[in-house]
Amino acid sequence: MGRLLAIDFGKVRTGIAVTDELQLIASGLTTVQTKDLLTFLKDYTDKEAVELFLVGEPKQMNNEPSESEALISNFLKKLEKAIPAIPIKRVDERFTSKMAFQTMIDSGLSKKQRKNKALVDEISATLILQNYLHYK
Template sequence: MPRILALDYGVKRTGIAVTDEMQIIASGLTTVATRELMPFLEKYFHDESVEMVLVGEPKQMNYSASESEVLIQEFLKKFSEKFPQMELKRVDERFTSKMAFQSMIDSGMKKNKRKDKALVDEISATIILQTYLYK
């Protein structure tokens, strides 16, 4: 069975999470510089079977789109042109960064490690993926 990939898209870097082949477990994969995201995805799709990509949808508390949505829409257009057969879905990502930070605290992670924004992005992508899997 193909995997599902989730992206926590950001201006500087993008957190990436992926399911196992049975689509049961969501795990953080990595964080890449956003400018390197398309080549990373191209290689990953070549090496692994992926049936769907989830992209976080940042919203304000009143459900309106956040300022970063414009950049995400540009990425989605490029993604769809490059990978026209790949299914894309959006997942509400409100609070994922706060949840990621809290999970770092709850797991006993040291303060220095919790300052690693790349790790927060990867955990946020994992939460986006879990949200989709367990809804």
């Protein structure tokens, strides 16, 4: 059984989370510069067995795609071409950034630590993955 890998795609940075091999626990992996994302994913999947990519799907409150969807769609075409053996599933990511910020507060992180946008992105990816595991 391979890992599940969640991607919280951003224009500048992208948060990444993975499961263990048994797909029981979601853990934040890292945050990478979006320009380096495809290279990172190729390298990671060369070293680790990944069964599925879960990519956050940002939607507005009226269920319409957000403005960042065009960037994500463009990236997904490149990802499918670069790593065709791993399927991609989209997951609603509404409120994950707010939930990530609240998680940071609940964890007792200082105000300075909560300003770390990379950490917010990584936690958001972890929440996307954890929600998927919960409902799977």
